[in-house]
Amino acid sequence: MDMFTSKSDIDLSVNFSCDEARCPREKQISLLRNLSKALFSLQRQQLISGVTPILRARVPILKCTERRTGIECDISVENKDGIVRSGMLRIISSIDKRFRPLSTAVP
Numbered sequence: 001m002d003m004f005t006s007k008s009d010i011d012l013s014v015n016f017s018c019d020e021a022r023c024p025r026e027k028q029i030s031l032l033r034n035l036s037k038a039l040f041s042l043q044r045q046q047l048i049s050g051v052t053p054i055l056r057a058r059v060p061i062l063k064c065t066e067r068r069t070g071i072e073c074d075i076s077v078e079n080k081d082g083i084v085r086s087g088m089l090r091i092i093s094s095i096d097k098r099f100r101p102l103s104t105a106v107p
Helices: 025-044 080-095 099-105
Strands: 010-014 048-054 061-066 072-077
Touching (some): 025 048, 025 072, 080 099
């Protein structure tokens, strides 16, 4: 976990609905498969690399890397839990400056 470092990746959640209902896993996987087709096209144009669908994970994701900057990106669908966790980490970091170094020291 390389939070708050230059090695950090970008975690994106593509959200289509406004309600709190869970998006079915099958729908998440279908959407990621469709998105992977578009990203494979960008990979052929050498704009991104390493397009890798990881669909059997607890939270299915699509990994890729932007070629010019080398920034890695993990894309999920309707990952509202991840959004809440990220918000909590941001709030804790802004309240107590000791949190950032502590979070990088604890594996």
